[in-house]
Amino acid sequence: xxxxxxxxxxxxxxxxxxxxxxxxxxxxxxxxxxxxxxxxxxxxxxxxxxxxxxxxxxxxxxxxxxxxxxxxxxxxxxxxxxxxxxxxxxxxxxxxxxxxxxxxxxxxxxxxxxxxxxxxxxxxxxxxxxxxxxxxxxxxxxxxxxxxxxxxxxxxxxxxxxxxxxxxxxxxxxxxxxxxx
Numbered sequence: 001x002x003x004x005x006x007x008x009x010x011x012x013x014x015x016x017x018x019x020x021x022x023x024x025x026x027x028x029x030x031x032x033x034x035x036x037x038x039x040x041x042x043x044x045x046x047x048x049x050x051x052x053x054x055x056x057x058x059x060x061x062x063x064x065x066x067x068x069x070x071x072x073x074x075x076x077x078x079x080x081x082x083x084x085x086x087x088x089x090x091x092x093x094x095x096x097x098x099x100x101x102x103x104x105x106x107x108x109x110x111x112x113x114x115x116x117x118x119x120x121x122x123x124x125x126x127x128x129x130x131x132x133x134x135x136x137x138x139x140x141x142x143x144x145x146x147x148x149x150x151x152x153x154x155x156x157x158x159x160x161x162x163x164x165x166x167x168x169x170x171x172x173x174x175x176x177x178x179x180x181x
Contacts, residue, residue: 038164043177058179060172061149062164067126070164071148072133072141073091073172076109076181079133081106083150085160087127094120094127100156104131109147118152127160135149141166142173 041143048057061071072079083104097120104118114133127151141148144166151161 005135042165043172045172046173047179056179058176060137060169060176062169064164066161066162068160068162070148070162072138072176073130074176075179079135079138079176079180080130081133081137083118083129083152083160084123085127085129085152086126087124089127091122094122097154100155102127102152105151105153106137106160107148107149108137108144111140115153138173138177142170143175144169 027119029106043060043062046059046061048059052092055076059071059073061069063069069082069084071082071084073082074080081104102118103118104116106114106116107113115138116133118131120129121128146166147160147163148169150164151158153159
């Protein structure tokens with residue numbers, strides 16, 4: 001029997017913070033529908049205090065074109081980069097991606113490509129890729145001048161390639177580094 005991944009269990013576990021997750025989805029919807037295109041690319045910072053301990057959730061997020069989003073999340077001192085795609089997929093596809101060594105590719109400006117080992121999951125039925133993030137990569141996003149490009153590499157092919165502006169990334173990602181402890 002295949003076990004179904006339930007994102008709400010992960011979100012309710014305190015690892016992500018369910019309230020922050022739902023607000024993030026609502027924020028992305030608002031950006032996509034009501035905000036002019038030139039403002040969508042702005043990086044924003046959001047913090048959710050834990051009602052049960054010291055594990056606040058910090059999130060820096062940029063919404064891209066076509067329903068894509070790139071973010072950096074910190075919970076309990078652990079930083080991750082998250083890449084949300086509009087792709088609808090099932091649990092079997094997520095399991096296959098996770099078992100076959102997909103990579104999250106990240107390029108800041110014209111720097112070398114960084115390959116990260118993501119864990120794919122579903123967020124409201126859409127593909128989400130999360131990978132551990134080093135301070136060095138976060139710092140390169142803070143220092144970026146033009147863009148942060150992201151893609152998912154799987155079975156020698158690149159999927160979901162997208163670029164995000166760096167407008168606001170210095171402040172938003174800087175707050176992540178400042179508060180992620």
